[in-house]
Amino acid sequence: MNRLAGLRQAQGIERVIDHLQGCLRAQQTLPDVAALASIAHQSPYHFQRLYRALTGESPGQTLDRLRLLSALQALQQPGASITDAALAAGYESAQALARRCRQRLAATPRTLRADAGLRQHWQRVLAQPPADDNEDKATPLKVEVRALQPFEVVLLRAQGAFGDLDASFGRLFEWAQTQGLANDLLHLVGIAIDDHRDVPARAHRFDCGIGFATALPSLPSPLRRQALGAGPHAVVRHVGPYEQLQVVSDVLMRDWWPGSGHALAEAPLYFHFLDDPEQVPAERLRADVCLPLAG
Structure with a gap:
């Protein structure tokens, strides 16, 4: 395989x-x-x-x-x-x-x-692609395949530098407060549309998302809803700066997936953020990289 x-x-x-x-x-x-x-x-x-x-x-x-x-x-x-x-x-x-x-x-x-x-x-x-700079040759990934429970998130498309995403999450939190949902926050996720290593900061697109323990109300533009987490996923726990999540994704796709025996689902890979960068040092930040697999 x-x-x-x-x-x-x-x-x-x-x-x-x-x-x-x-x-x-x-x-x-x-x-x-x-x-x-x-x-x-x-x-x-x-x-x-x-x-x-x-x-x-x-x-x-x-x-x-x-x-x-x-x-x-x-x-x-x-x-x-x-x-x-x-x-x-x-x-x-x-x-x-x-x-x-x-x-x-x-x-x-x-x-x-x-x-x-x-x-x-x-x-x-x-004539050849760039040489491997060994940036992702660290300790092999610990990948866990498990079934996740589906959940729904509110997404906001951000465009700009990866390090400036906090402002877009802030807009989501402000909306949640107006809806009385702030105390029901359960999920903080991100879906990379572009790789921040490959595009100019001004062109970088990223979907910021938050999910709640209660049902979502109707959403004003530009907010939209999306279901995530249904079915089996390959999950990798990353500890360190969130800017490194794309490297972890590279290794998951290149080194683990081909020999895993799993097909990829028609759903986006997403990052499940577990810590607040404003409260936790970068080297201790935790996030799960979640790759949807075909059930």
Whole structure:
């Protein structure tokens, strides 16, 4: 099971990368995440997390790497202009390519075109995903598979830096107080829409959620309700800064799930926060990473 599941995962990721390369060559509109998940034969709920766990980068970072590689390959062609290379690789202009080369390669397209050794060095680097930095090679996870009881939460979509999520939870608490629900609080959860390691802080999206011991009233926009916790889950208790939860999720998806014998449920992975960061030191914060499994 381990070998077969791992092979299927790898083949799915290869299909996505091949498709992205084909889109670049044909200068086609790039597919969205749902379409990429379909190509990989993965659930949209889990595709991005699984993709990063297996490759070390997000789909967007893969695209950025392949686009730069395509531009460098075009620059080595005799007579190719910088504008030609930029447009062939999907950049809007020579200026856009130059800006990205300076940011990522610390060199200008003109320098890269003239210096074959430097260009070939970066072609070798960009041809492969980033090397594993061993950030998630700590003690193996202790995973418990257990049936959880379903519960309902009120969600609020937050956008901004991961460290600023307290403000969104604060808005939820204020709403709960107006509804007389503050004393019935049972659950504090989070659902990562984006990985805070992969996107700019301003673009990071995260669903903040709270659940109660009593039934929920009608919800005003932008609040919404969602059921969580039904059925079997793989649960990992994390102790430490909440910023590390994405790393724990990577290890769970990459190292535990393929050989577990479990299929993934059509439901999101979520974090069940057990401590208040304002009251507990970061190194002692507890949270459960909950991965829904098909029953």
